[in-house]
Structure formats: structure tokens, C-alpha cells
Amino acid sequence: MNPALETLAFALLEHPADSGPVLFLGAEPHPKLSDIPSLTAWQPLKPLASACENAGMNLVEEPCGKFSTILFLPGKSKDEILAGFARAHDFMAPGGTLIVGLANTAGASRFEKELSRAAPLQYSVSKNKCRAFAAGNSTPWDDVVLGEWRELAKPRILLDTDFLTVPGVFSADHIDPGSALLAEKLPPSLYGRVADLGAGWGYLSRSALGKAPKIARIDLFEADTRALACARKNLPVEAPASFHWHDVTTGLPEKYDHIITNPPFHTGQAKDVDLGKAFLSVAAASLKRGGTLHLVANRQLPYEAHLESLGLRSRIIAEDHGFKVIVSS
Ligand SMILES: C[S@@+](CC[C@H](N)C(=O)[O-])C[C@H]1O[C@@H](n2cnc3c(N)ncnc32)[C@H](O)[C@@H]1O
Structure with a gap:
């Protein structure tokens, strides 16, 4: 306790x-x-x-x-x-x-x-x-x-952007550099139904929609209701997006063509790599046949072996500032 x-x-x-x-x-x-x-x-x-x-x-x-x-x-x-x-x-x-x-x-x-x-x-x-x-x-x-x-307590707009955040949510004062690297590496060919696991205030989802016009819908799953409320404001009203206050570790309600994520690896103050691994297990179970998982993680996190144990093949497609971007299928 x-x-x-x-x-x-x-x-x-x-x-x-x-x-x-x-x-x-x-x-x-x-x-x-x-x-x-x-x-x-x-x-x-x-x-x-x-x-x-x-x-x-x-x-x-x-x-x-x-x-x-x-x-x-x-x-x-x-x-x-x-x-x-x-x-x-x-x-x-x-x-x-x-x-x-x-x-x-x-x-x-x-x-x-x-x-x-x-x-x-x-x-x-x-x-x-x-x-x-x-x-x-x-x-x-x-x-x-x-x-x-x-x-x-007031909502804030991040410097040089129009992203809105509130105190207490993940990366409330800046765009997370890991997420920025993943956004840069997301392919414009993403299509169909996409899920963003641990979507925070919506940075990755908005980046994916801006880059990949063939995305039919993106589902944002996020545990923090305050971050999700910001995400609703950070995505254009006409965006084909739906917002779910959801504990990702309990599974997803459907399967997806692509999943994007910057998985959490802290619970409260404590480091919790198992939480990140649980995200990846749920992602692996929620990909359609031929689907792809795009994730970013701190370089030292042991996710490749876990992905392999889930039956996914992984490739590191970029490394920068202590982060790695992995694509799995
Ligand atoms: C590393 S942050 C990434 C946030 C966002 N995707 C971004 O790029 O800024 C991980 C996010 O996962 C959320 N999270 C933590 N545990 C969760 C859970 N069990 N289910 C859903 N989201 C969770 C956190 O609130 C946080 O917003």
C-alpha cells in the first residue's frame, strides 16, 4: 500500500x-x-x-x-x-x-x-x-x-506551439523528446484504425493524423482524465478521433491496423518497467494480422526481448538523445 x-x-x-x-x-x-x-x-x-x-x-x-x-x-x-x-x-x-x-x-x-x-x-x-x-x-x-x-492551476500553452496542458499531466511543460523522435519517424503510410496507448495530451495522435492522411480513425487511450481533456482540445474538432479514459493494461476493446505508443514506465514516483511491458503485451494482442507497432523508449529499457517473447519481430529504426524508436510486426 x-x-x-x-x-x-x-x-x-x-x-x-x-x-x-x-x-x-x-x-x-x-x-x-x-x-x-x-x-x-x-x-x-x-x-x-x-x-x-x-x-x-x-x-x-x-x-x-x-x-x-x-x-x-x-x-x-x-x-x-x-x-x-x-x-x-x-x-x-x-x-x-x-x-x-x-x-x-x-x-x-x-x-x-x-x-x-x-x-x-x-x-x-x-x-x-x-x-x-x-x-x-x-x-x-x-x-x-x-x-x-x-x-x-491554469491551463498553459506550450512555448512556440498551440498545445494546451495542465499541471500534473505527463510532460506538462514541453513536448517529450522521445515522443518528438517517434512522431518524426512515423511513416506517412499509416492507414485504417490506429490506437495511441497512453496518449497523454494528444501530441502523438495529432502528429500521426497530420502525417498520415489514410488514417480512418485514431483511438486515444489514456489513464489520466486531465490529460485526456487536454487531448480533446489539442486535436482539431473535425479529427477522426475518439477519446477513452482507460487503463490500457486491462486490454483494448478491438484490434488495430497500427498502434503507436510512448509507454509509461513509472507508477507514481517508482520506476515500473513491468507497466511498459504490459502496454506492449496489450499492443501485441490488439494488432490485426499484418499490423504494426511503433514505439519509443529510453534506450536502456529491455523491450526488444519482451516483444520477441510476444511473437513480434522488432527493428530499431532510430536512436537519438537516449531514446530508441522500435517498429514491430
Ligand atoms: C510516456 S507518457 C506518453 C504520453 C504521450 N503519448 C506523449 O507522447 O506525450 C505515458 C502516458 O501513459 C499514461 N498511462 C500510465 N499508465 C497508464 C495506464 N495504465 N493506462 C493508460 N494510460 C496510462 C500516462 O498518464 C502518460 O500520459
Whole structure:
């Protein structure tokens, strides 16, 4: 179990909240939290959202109203965490409390100090190499600091492009160089039905559609609902594209002429090469006869052997800046 979640749950038990409604931002199931009857859960990542639903939590697309207690288990980007503090503040009922859970390696003490710029801290608990720290709103939060954090929450346009992103999504501040290399190497001959696995905010899909006019439809599969919302805006409205909030590791609903992907290899903070391999297994199972898989990966990732074990032949067609582009069939 996520140790920051354990620490958050521990802090809540040590410092019981009043019985008012609870909002859990970045929710994950936990035996001591999942059955709080008044708990509303928000989780942008599909695998974790499904886990919350399976645990019987009340999951919402976008919370509304005010809450006495806000639990916040942030992602890993600085802007996302600070913007999340402001968002949590705006959901707090008068006399409410925000409790944040973060791993020490994710900068727990630094973000604890950040929160104390806006509001006096109520308590801090250290456990499991993580911290949970709390601030209430019985005294008003510093307006200037809140204003800074609200600014960070705003969608941004990437420099010299018209791509829109939001904090917290993969590569929120630049085009990923691996994806740029794959986009450059995608052949204009791609045709028919194409899937983009882990489509993020839509860079590869838009590049493929721009390059290969014989693509009849492209399906974007992405676990992060915030990235997918950006992808909807980053592809032209008339693009033959459909958008799926989907955990790719659970398989795809149909087969494809071509699959493109820059597979993830992290779960939260931790390196997770098995996640990348799971993407490739799903891709191999979802190609039509004669279909091709086009992927980019960090050079050191051992994907060729895995592709071979799946019965695919692979060729490295480009290498640059520590990345390799592989075509498999
Ligand atoms: C390396 S990024 C590539 C993003 C995008 N294709 C690009 O080129 O910018 C991998 C993407 O996979 C998504 N992802 C991670 N786990 C996933 C899963 N289980 N199912 C679907 N997408 C997932 C991440 O949110 C991230 O957007």
C-alpha cells in the first residue's frame, strides 16, 4: 500500500475530524478511509479510480460543495501540489481542515513549509518515511499565496506551439523528446484504425493524423482524465478521433491496423518497467494480422526481448538523445 496513504490515514485517526463531509482528493482505497460514509472521492487516474469504485467509495468526476475535512494525496509535480492546496482550500467549509499526505522523497517537508506560507499548521505526523500535515481555515489563508497557487492551476500553452496542458499531466511543460523522435519517424503510410496507448495530451495522435492522411480513425487511450481533456482540445474538432479514459493494461476493446505508443514506465514516483511491458503485451494482442507497432523508449529499457517473447519481430529504426524508436510486426 502507498505509504503516504498509510500516514494520511494514521494522522486522521490520531486527530479525529468532526463528523462533517469529507473530500478525498487523489483518493485511493484504504480500509480505515473507504468506509467513511460521508466521504466523496476524486481520482483522475483510471486504475486508482477503478480501485476506489471496487472498494465501494463514492467517486465523482468533479466534486462540488463544501467539506469539513479534505484529505489530499497529491501527484508528483510541484505545480500540481501547490495548485491542489488552493483547490482544497476552496472546497473547505468554515472551520474545516486540510490534511496532506506526502512521501519524504516527494518533498514532504518542503511542501509542509509551502503550506505554512498560507496558513498556520495544526499538526504534522512523520511515519513510514512520509509526512501528513494539516492546516485549518479558522483564520483566513494568505490571499497573495493563494493567488500564486491559483495561477499555477491554469491551463498553459506550450512555448512556440498551440498545445494546451495542465499541471500534473505527463510532460506538462514541453513536448517529450522521445515522443518528438517517434512522431518524426512515423511513416506517412499509416492507414485504417490506429490506437495511441497512453496518449497523454494528444501530441502523438495529432502528429500521426497530420502525417498520415489514410488514417480512418485514431483511438486515444489514456489513464489520466486531465490529460485526456487536454487531448480533446489539442486535436482539431473535425479529427477522426475518439477519446477513452482507460487503463490500457486491462486490454483494448478491438484490434488495430497500427498502434503507436510512448509507454509509461513509472507508477507514481517508482520506476515500473513491468507497466511498459504490459502496454506492449496489450499492443501485441490488439494488432490485426499484418499490423504494426511503433514505439519509443529510453534506450536502456529491455523491450526488444519482451516483444520477441510476444511473437513480434522488432527493428530499431532510430536512436537519438537516449531514446530508441522500435517498429514491430
Ligand atoms: C510516456 S507518457 C506518453 C504520453 C504521450 N503519448 C506523449 O507522447 O506525450 C505515458 C502516458 O501513459 C499514461 N498511462 C500510465 N499508465 C497508464 C495506464 N495504465 N493506462 C493508460 N494510460 C496510462 C500516462 O498518464 C502518460 O500520459
